[in-house]
Amino acid sequence: MSWVSNIIVALLVAGGAYVWIWARSNRLWREAMRALVRRRRFALIILGVYVLIGLLDAVSWVGGDGVQGVAASEARSVIDRIFKPSIFREKSYSEPFAQVEFVGGAALTFPGQHVLGTDILGDDVLYKTLKGVKVALLIGGLTCLVLIPLALLFGVSAGYFGGKIDDAVFFVMSTLASIPNLLLLIALIMALGKGTLQVCFALGITGWVGLSRLTRAETLKLRELEYVQAARALGVSHPTIVMRHILPNLAHLVIITFALLFTGLVLSETILAYLGIGLDGSWGRMIDQARNELSRDPVIWWNIVAASSALFILVLCVNLIADALRDILDPRTLRERP
C-alpha cells in the first residue's frame, strides 16, 4: 500500500506547484497571495511546517537500515526512519528531558533525549505527535474532497436551474439539517466501519449542507447578473455557463469555506475519538487515552499537552489564514489596514 500514498504525495506536490505557477501568472491571485503572505507570514510558515511533516510521514518505502525489530516487508516513512520507534523507546512513562523513569527512577535507555517524554508503553510522545499531523491533514483534506464537490453539485444546480431541482435539493438539505449532526455522524460511521476513508466520507456527508446553502444563494444571485444573461444571449450552453461564469465566481466562497471547515473537521474528529470512533494515531485518540492519566498523582501531563498544543496551533494557524483570506477575497468585507 505504500506506493499509493507515495503517488498521492507526488500528485500533491505536483498539484501544489501547478497551482503556485498558475496563481503567479494570474494577477488577481498573485495579489491575493501577496496580501496573504504580508498579513499572515508566521501562520503560513507554521502551516507549511505541518504540511511538510505530513508529507514526510506519507512518503514511505520498504528496505532497512538495519534497525532491529522491524519486519523486512514493512514500509516505513521518513519520520519513522528518523525516530526509529522500535528501538528509540523506554519501558514506561518518562518526563520530558528526563534522565530516569517517572515511576521507580530506573535509568533510561536514552536519557535526556525524549523531548516530550514517553507514554505508558514507553513510546516517544514527540514521535506520536508528529505522526498525528498526517492524520489531521488527511481528515481535513480528504473530507473536503468529498464535501466540496457534493456541496457545489447540489448548491449550483439548485440555484442555477431552480424549480423542481431546487425544491428537491432544498428538501434533502432541510432533512439533513434537521438531524442532529453528531448522531448522524456516529450512525454513519457505525454503518460504514471505522477506517480513514469511511470516517472522512461520513464527515463529508454530514457537512455539505452549509456550503451548499451558500453556493445556492450566490448562484441565484449570479444567474440573474447581466453577464450570465449576456452569455446566454450569445448562445453559450448551460454547462459552459456554469463552468466559466458561475463556478469561478464562487471560488472565493469555496476557498474561505474550505479553510474554515478544515479546522472544524479536525476538531470533530477529536470529538469522535473521545467517543471511541476516531482514527488510529490521531491527536483525538491521544487526548482520549491521556484522560485517565490526568487523574493520576503525580499528574502525567505531557501526553495531553503535546497532542492538544499540536491541535491548537494547527487550528489557530488555519483560522488566522482563513480570516485573512476572507478579508482579501470577499469584496464585501472592508480590507483591514495593516
Place this chain on the structure above:
Amino acid sequence: MTDAATNTPLLSVEDLSVTFPVRGERAPVVDRVSFAMAPGEILALVGESGCGKSMTALAILRLIAKPGRIEPHSRVVFDERDILRLKVTQMRALRGAGIAMIFQEPMASLNPVQTVGDQVIEALRLHERVSPAAARDRAAEIFERVGIPDPRGRLKAYPHQLSGGLKQRVMIAMMLVVRPRLLIADEPTTALDVTVQAQILALLRDLREELGMAVLLITHDFGVVNELADRVAVMYGGRIAEEGTRAEVLGAPRHPYTQGLLRSIPSLAHRGETLEEIAGTVPSVGLWPAGCRFATRCPKVFEPCNAEVPPAVRLSDSHRAACHEIAHEVRR
C-alpha cells in the same frame, strides 16, 4: 430606409404575446405585438418602464425566464426562419451569430474574474472555428474598431480596470465579433455619462453603416431616438401604440400617448413654464383596462375606449397608430 414591410424583412414579429402568472391567471406583459425590420434598419422601441419593451427583446432571443411564457400563437421570423419553433441547439447557434444583445448595465455585463479579452474570444470561438492566436488577433481588431485605445494591452485587462464607457465598448465588441445581422441594444447608454453616451451612439451608427447590421434599439430617451433611429415604435402596456418613421412619430405624433410623452420632455423653448405630464401612473400588470390600455390616462377618452381593443389605423404606408379617436376621425 424604406418601408420594411414591402421588402423581405430581416425580422418579423407577429402577434407576439408573453404572459406571466398574476394571481392565478396568465397576464400578458407583451400583448400581440407585431412589427418588422428591414436589413440594416434601426428601429427604436420606446416606452415607459414596465411597458414590455425589454420583454419583447428577450422573447425574440427566447430568453424569457420562467414562469414567463411566450404564447403559442406568436410568430417571430428571423431570416425566413421561425425562431419560436427552432430546436434548442439551433436556437443557441442563432444567438450571438444571428442576433446579439447588449445590455443596460455595462458594469454588470462582464464577468469580473475573466479578462475582457478572454470573454471576447469566448464569444468568437463559440460560433467560429479559429485558432487561439487568430481569435486574439480578431479580438484586438474589433477592440480597435469600437474605439478602445491600446487594444492589445486592454485584452489582458479585467473589467474592474475599465471605465463604464470602455466596458460598454467591450460589450459591443463582444457582441459584434461574430458579426450578427441584428443587434438588440437594451438601453445601451442609460448608465453612461452624457459625453460617453454620444460616443457610443456615434459608434453604433458607424457600425450599422459599416456592417449593414440592423439594430433594435430599446430606450425611453427621445434624445437617443432622434439621434439614431430610422423608425420608431412606441409601446404602452404591452402593446404598440404608434409606429412610423422617425419624422412621422417625432414630428407629427397622432396617438395621445405619444403626444403626451413628447410634451413632457423638458426643453429650452419652454423655460420657466410648468412641465406637462401625463396624468396618473401606469396600472400594474393584470389591472389593465379591457379596451385601450391607455384609457385610464387618456385626455381624449370616449365610450369605445374602455370596452374595445383599438384597431391599428394606417395613416400612411409606414405610419400606424392604435387609437379609437383616430379611427373615428379617419372614418369621418
